[in-house]
Amino acid sequence: xxxxxxxxxxxxxxxxxxxxxxxxxxxxxxxxxxxxxxxxxxxxxxxxxxxxxxxxxxxxxxxxxxxxxxxxxxxxxxxxxxxxxxxxxxxxxxxxxxxxxxxxxxxxxxxxxxxxxxxxxxxxxxxxxxxxxxxxxxxxxxxxxxxxxxxxxxxxxxxxxxxxxxxxxxxxxxxxxxxxxxxxxxxxxxxxxxxxxxxxxxxxxxxxxxxxxxxxxxxxxxxxxxxxxxxxxxxxxxxxxxxxxxxxxxxxxxxxxxxxxxxxxxxxxxxxxxxxxxxxxxxxxxxxxxxxxxxxxxxxxxxxxxxxxxxxxxxxxxxxxxxxxxxxxxxxxxxxxxxxxxxxxxxxxxxxxxxxxxxxxxxxxxxxxxxxxxxxxxxxxxxxxxxxxxxxxxxxxxxxxxxxxxxxxxxxxxxxxxxxxxxxxxxxxxxxxxxxxxxxxxxxxxxxxxxxxxxxxxxxxxxxxxxxxxxxxxxxxxxxxxxxxxxxxxxxxxxxxxxxxxxxxxxxxx
Ligand SMILES: Cc1cc2nc3c(=O)[nH]c(=O)nc-3n(C[C@H](O)[C@H](O)[C@H](O)COP(=O)(O)OP(=O)(O)OC[C@H]3O[C@@H](n4cnc5c(N)ncnc54)[C@H](O)[C@@H]3O)c2cc1C
Numbered sequence: 001x002x003x004x005x006x007x008x009x010x011x012x013x014x015x016x017x018x019x020x021x022x023x024x025x026x027x028x029x030x031x032x033x034x035x036x037x038x039x040x041x042x043x044x045x046x047x048x049x050x051x052x053x054x055x056x057x058x059x060x061x062x063x064x065x066x067x068x069x070x071x072x073x074x075x076x077x078x079x080x081x082x083x084x085x086x087x088x089x090x091x092x093x094x095x096x097x098x099x100x101x102x103x104x105x106x107x108x109x110x111x112x113x114x115x116x117x118x119x120x121x122x123x124x125x126x127x128x129x130x131x132x133x134x135x136x137x138x139x140x141x142x143x144x145x146x147x148x149x150x151x152x153x154x155x156x157x158x159x160x161x162x163x164x165x166x167x168x169x170x171x172x173x174x175x176x177x178x179x180x181x182x183x184x185x186x187x188x189x190x191x192x193x194x195x196x197x198x199x200x201x202x203x204x205x206x207x208x209x210x211x212x213x214x215x216x217x218x219x220x221x222x223x224x225x226x227x228x229x230x231x232x233x234x235x236x237x238x239x240x241x242x243x244x245x246x247x248x249x250x251x252x253x254x255x256x257x258x259x260x261x262x263x264x265x266x267x268x269x270x271x272x273x274x275x276x277x278x279x280x281x282x283x284x285x286x287x288x289x290x291x292x293x294x295x296x297x298x299x300x301x302x303x304x305x306x307x308x309x310x311x312x313x314x315x316x317x318x319x320x321x322x323x324x325x326x327x328x329x330x331x332x333x334x335x336x337x338x339x340x341x342x343x344x345x346x347x348x349x350x351x352x353x354x355x356x357x358x359x360x361x362x363x364x365x366x367x368x369x370x371x372x373x374x375x376x377x378x379x380x381x382x383x384x385x386x387x388x389x390x391x392x393x394x395x396x397x398x399x400x401x402x403x404x405x406x407x408x409x410x411x412x413x414x415x416x417x418x419x420x421x422x423x424x425x426x427x428x429x430x431x432x433x434x435x436x437x438x439x440x441x442x443x444x445x446x447x448x449x450x451x452x453x454x455x456x457x458x459x460x461x462x463x464x465x466x467x468x469x470x471x472x473x474x475x476x477x478x479x480x481x482x483x484x485x486x487x488x489x490x491x492x493x494x495x496x497x498x499x500x501x502x503x504x505x506x507x508x509x510x
Contacts, residue, residue, distance in 0.1 A: 031079075031167070032078060032085060032094065032095075032096055033078075033166075033168075034075055034079045035069075035071075035073060035076035035079075038068075038071060038075045038169070039059050039068060039069075042058060042068065042217075042218070042243075043057055043059055044244040046058070046215075046248070047249050047250060048061075048064075048214075048250040048252055048276070049249065049251050049252065050063060050254075050255060050258075058215050058216060061255075062255075063255025063256075063258035063272075063274070064215050064252075064255060064257070064274065066257045066269055067271065067273055067274060068216055070121070070122055070271060071126075071130065071169060071213075073121055074118045074121055074126075075167070077118065077121055078096055078097075078114060078117065078118070079167075081117065084096070084097050084113060085097060088100075088164065090161070091165065093165075095164055095165070096164075097114040098114055098134045098135065098138070099138050099163065100138070101139075101142050102311075102371075102379050102380065104371075104379065105371055107379070108368045108371060108379065108381060111135070111311070112314075112318055115131055115314070116318055116322070119319040119321070119323075120322055122271055122322075123271075123322055123326035124321070124322035124323025125271040126271060126273050126319070127212060127273060127316070127319065127468050127472055128172075128212040129213075129315075130168075132312055132316065132319075133172045133217075133221050134168070134170050135308075135311040135312045135314070136172070136221065136303070136308040136312035137156075137160050137221060137240070137308070138160060138164075139307035139308030139311035139312065140156055140160070140291075140303075140308040141156060141159075141160035142306060142307050142308075142374055142375075142376065142378035143305065143307065143374060143375055143376070143378070144156040144157050144306075146301045146302055146306050147291050147302065148292075148295055148297075149292075149295075149298075152291050152292060152293070155287075155288050155290060155291055156291045156302075159289065166218075168217075169216070170219045170220070170240070171211040171212055171213040171214045171217040171219075172211060173208035173209060173210065173211040173214065173220055173221075173222055173278045174225035175208070175209040175210060175224075175225065175226065176188065176191035176207075177190055177191055177208075177209055177277070189206075190207050191206050191207060191208075191235050192204050192205065192206035192235065192237075192278075192280050193206050193234040194235075194237050194293070194294075198284075200284050200286070201284045201285045201287050201289075202239070202284070202287070202290055202293065203284050204282075205281065205282050206279070206280060207278065207279055207280075208222055208277075208278045209277055209278075210275050210276070210277060211250070211275070211276045212273055212274065212275045212276075212468075214243065214252070214276035215250055215252050216273070218242065218243060219240050219242055219243060220241050220242075220278060221238075221239075222237075222238065222278075223238035223291070223292070223303070224296075224300050225300070225303050226300065226478055227478075228296035230296060232296045233294045233296065234294075236292065236293075236294055236296040236298075237292060237293050237294070238292035239285045239289045239291055241285060241289065246283070246284075247280060247281040247282055247284070248278065248280065248283055249279040249281055251276055251278070252274055252275070252276045253274070253275050254460075255274055256272045256460055256464070257270060261418050262418065262419055264419040264444075264447070264448055265418050265419050266459075267448065268452070268459075271461075272461055272464075304482070304485075306374070307372070307378060307379075309482075310380040310381050311380055313473060314364075314368075316472060316473065317363065317364050317367070317386070317393065320360065320397070320469070321357070321361055321364055324400060327404055327456055327457075328350070328354060330449065330453055330456065331350065331404050332350055333449055334407060334411075337446050337449055338411065338446070340407075346407075352403075353400060353403055356396065356400060360393070363389045364389075366382065367381035367382045367385040368381055369382075370382045384483075384488065387482050388483060390473040390479050390482070391479055391480060394471075394479055397469035397470070401456075401457045401466055404453065404457045405457050407453075408450070408453050408454065412450055412451075412453070412458060414434070415431075415447055416447075422443075422447075431443060431447075435447075
């Protein structure tokens with residue numbers, strides 16, 4: 001296997017794609033993907049279920065159309081802005097920075113620019129925007145030998161080339177279903193496992209959790225982002241699969257967007273990125289998409305022994321920064337509108353929250369300014385800082401959101417049931433009086449603001465988003481153990497040894 005060897009393609013003339021992709025067959029590879037092209041590409045016969053119903057077309061379904069348009073907006077943003085692309089060494093083509101394998105601090109800065117641009121488009125409310133999982137695969141492609149098998153390593157590199165050259169949106173399902181953690185093996189009965197291999201590929205059956213964006217993506221990365229045990233060989237398989245591949249069933253949770261009353265009442269409905277359990281109904285994964293087979297260590301190693309986890313989580317932190325800054329600003333606006341920001345105690349609360357936002361920003365900059373160096377000349381954001389930040393945000397975000405709820409107090413419940421109240425002459429008059437104004441615009445802008453705050457901290461979507469911040473990096477005990485594993489204990493403990501030696505010497509013991 002040669003690390004930097006391009007896959008089968010000509011250096012000039014038409015490009016031969018590494019994989020036949022149903023989604024991308026009609027586009028010229030190497031083009032930066034535009035929004036309308038993205039929307040057309042996901043009308044591909046994928047099998048998304050909402051309850052008992054099979055969704056005919058996610059781009060027109062009430063629960064997914066709005067979120068799909070947000071993803072389209074992200075692609076429009078990156079394809080229109082030359083500062084969000086780079087020239088890929090292997091191809092000489094302009095490519096989305098999402099797929100840049102970083103070799104320097106400047107490359108990390110470039111990556112941050114893309115994460116920031118996309119996070120700003122959703123104000124951080126899209127956790128698994130297309131730059132999350134693609135960043136992971138890009139990181140895996142920096143150290144493909146972790147697969148432990150030359151052919152699989154080549155497959156992984158070719159997969160990265162495929163998603164890179166077609167500017168694809170990936171989600172991932174990298175957890176076994178419930179129950180797997182209470183028994184000795186992760187290979188519980190209903191967990192996705194290999195049931196057969198043949199010339200055609202590797203047949204898998206069972207559940208894999210939990211693909212955020214699964215209904216909207218082009219591809220699903222399947223693997224194991226939590227440590228496996230020996231004995232888990234049947235589930236120790238990693239691969240990339242098209243969302244519309246035969247047998248891939250996408251079982252979406254309740255799409256909140258489908259229940260939105262209006263943009264004013266549910267201003268964040270379009271930002272419901274969706275989550276889905278994935279059922280593999282005897283899916284035959286072609287051999288050239290297999291990255292790991294029968295290897296518990298390598299399947300987990302793809303995440304933590306490559307820059308994959310770090311590049312992916314760096315996106316998560318940059319996105320969280322956009323979200324917390326947006327929430328803070330909305331809280332300040334609420335305080336201004338309801339006239340309580342003049343109170344020094346409230347200013348103190350807002351100041352404390354602002355300090356946390358700046359600490360997060362400092363952590364993002366620190367991760368980038370002290371890169372971790374990997375083999376083959378690649379770098380990632382600083383791993384120790386990255387895991388510290390994952391731990392911090394997992395612990396802290398709920399407190400931040402609770403402070404917002406304190407500020408919102410009962411105001412969400414003092415409002416009319418929905419914006420329709422402003423269309424009835426009598427109730428409109430009453431609500432203007434409630435807002436102590438004759439000016440409809442003033443009352444309406446307060447109403448909008450209060451609905452926005454509720455959308456961020458109180459609604460069903462807000463509750464899901466809170467759960468996301470708690471669990472996006474994995475369960476707390478695993479997130480903490482990753483910090484334990486990567487912390488530089490040696491140099492810290494050396495200080496303790498040196499101190500003890502010093503005191504012993506002072507007593508004349510040494
Ligand atoms: C909104 C949301 C979006 C998500 N998106 C994705 C995604 O895109 N892709 C993906 O693959 N996954 C995703 N996840 C899944 C996420 O990685 C898991 O929620 C997380 O790893 C925990 O697994 P679990 O939910 O199965 O809970 P469990 O592992 O069943 O844990 C339940 C509880 O028990 C505790 N617990 C379990 N075992 C132990 C132990 N040994 N020691 C101490 N405590 C323990 C856990 O901390 C937790 O509090 C998402 C989760 C959420 C909530």
